[in-house]
Amino acid sequence: MSEATWTWVGIAVAVVLVGLGAALLLSSRSHGRHASTRPSRDSFRRGQDEAPALKRLAVVVNPTKLDGDGGAERATITRVCSEQGWDEPLFLETEEHDVGFGQTRSALAEGVDVICAFGGDGTVRAVAQEMVGSGVPMGLLPGGTGNLLARNLEVPVDDLARSVEVAITGRNRHVDVGWMTLDPSESDLEEHVGEGASEGRRRHAFLVMAGLGLDAAIMSETSEELKARIGWTAYVPAGLKNLLVERFKARLTLDEGSTIDLRARTILVGNCGRLTGGINLMPEAEPDDGTLDVVVLAPSGIAAWASVVGRVVTKSDRTTKALHRYTCQKATVHVDHAQRIELDGDIVGEARHLEVEVQPRALIVRTEGGRPGSGAAGE
Template identity: 85%
Template sequence: MSNASWTWVGIALAVVLVGAGLWLLLSSRSSGRHASSRPSRDSFRSGQDDAPALKRMAVVVNPTKLEDDGSAQKGIVERVCAEQGWDVPVFLETEEHDVGFGQTRAALAEGVDVVCAFGGDGTVRAVAQEMVGSGVPIGLLPGGTGNLLARNLELPTDDLARAVEVAITGRNRHVDVGWMTLDPSDADLEEHVGEGATEGRRRHAFLVMAGLGLDAAIMSETSEQLKARIGWTAYVPAGLKNLLIERFKARLTLDGGQPMELRARTILVGNCGKLTGGINLMPDAEPDDGTLDVVVLSPKGIAAWASVVARVVTKSDRTTKTLDRFRCQQASIHVDHAQQIELDGDIVGEARHLEIEVQPRALIVRTEAGRPASVPADA
């Protein structure tokens, strides 16, 4: 055998001897007097108080949407939380003069893991406005007749237990938030519309759609009692009554471009496209594409309205004098006389001038599947 071969044999024997020595040393330490002085992993826990804190849900609930005293519905929420290994949820009820803003701030201050809105679209809007940029997800529990954001995100709207489960175990989806800014000196605002004053101007969030004119008039004249009894068809009488209201003059400016002079019955700016009753007014709208969709309706008579309905039903994207569609990130709307304004079906008041912009992916919503595969990742 060559000298080189004997050299490698020597190296191999040395490695074996060193390894055996280390093994003996470690074995003696683990089985000798040192072993008894090393505490087990369980001994670091002195009982339930030292166990990791359970995750917790806060539910901002509109008490007018509860059945009877609400104990049955609250019981469902508590049961699902327990089944999923979560702590007992905390319920925060809205009030006449605070429809969810203050309650949401209180929930976030407690460091909860998810805040759920349990009420109508107005409750969802108030909760979402306070949660923008918080990093905490919002869960949507069915409590209203519309549940518009939940429908657009294909969340459960008739199964409370399943909705709670999604809020706990679902995937996060970052959605856009629309903001409407109003000048109080040029607007007559309802008392309940919320907070967000900045330099003398009022800034209000919306998740689904903002509008002025006909749609706001319909929302304003439809009673909550009728909606509770017959659902979305409650809007039909008010719609027929206001179908042929006088058109108003408007100046519409998109993304700082050239102003457009229009005559309209209603102007809608949407983050999502689906309305009450399954009507998809804005079929191209996606809640997380960083873009707002604008629809201007201006039919003169019944025949023109029939044409508009046909275009909506067939999802036609053709532009005509009765239905115009645009896309933008910012919109400025001036009208010749004050019009009623709605945000996600909630009447804000009346105004002649409004500024609207989108804040891309500013709100985290718990959904069943997260971002759908049909939406490009860089949309």
């Protein structure tokens, strides 16, 4: 080849080499830029290794229902939580003048996943009242004589460890809540009730049954010590004492309908039907049917009482002069003189006028079987 040809070949080779060098330089700068902004593999690994926060149980506990200092019960609850992969539980004790309302609000503020009531029916009622509409499930731990809501929902009442398991792993059941409204100008309330004041009227929740008259008198006159010693039979002496007290006059209005005038020994409004001792006073009542069942007992003597007992035992739904049954979503009761009032066995005071109404499916309770269509734990 001529000298000119070799010159052009040299120029071409030089151009190619310069182009390759420029490309390599740009590639090196480009990879360096991405390396400076892309997270390292170790950073991805660290994020994946971070364990999710453990779920947590809160227990609103009535210390008077514990065995001694409660160390054994707390240890059982803590052990079951650990076995289920939950965090250490939060324990909040009730007080004389706050039977669970404030403690439940504190538990909700902590953002816990389940709140359990460990105490009598009064503790359960207070905890439930604060949990209505919260979306947080409620667990029921056996701590009282009655455990009426747990019995009606078939939650274990004689095995603390099992009841904690149900609270953690059970199914959600959305149950109705009954509300009683009292006018302070017509009522004398117990000091411990103290919650639910609104525009001069006081509204209180109940889960099982509200009543006035004989049943409230029996509850009021039965000592806690006797109940702790002999169980539900402690109510018998007070029942016999008040069996034939004078009947009171009452005016009952159901669902804004017609008014019924009657004489009664006791008027009961129930969300559930089972009472202490296995008595099913309201066999048609369901805790999530959106209605309340009303029973008026008005026997005039021993023979009439025997008839009432027979009808309750046989679950008869027939209405007689001694036993009246109604269903409603709202009821108003006026009586001729003040009667003692109870909510889920908890005496709240005396009143002459009260209103009750149902709030359907307002509370989530953890149960073993739930109801058809109810959500599993955590849903």
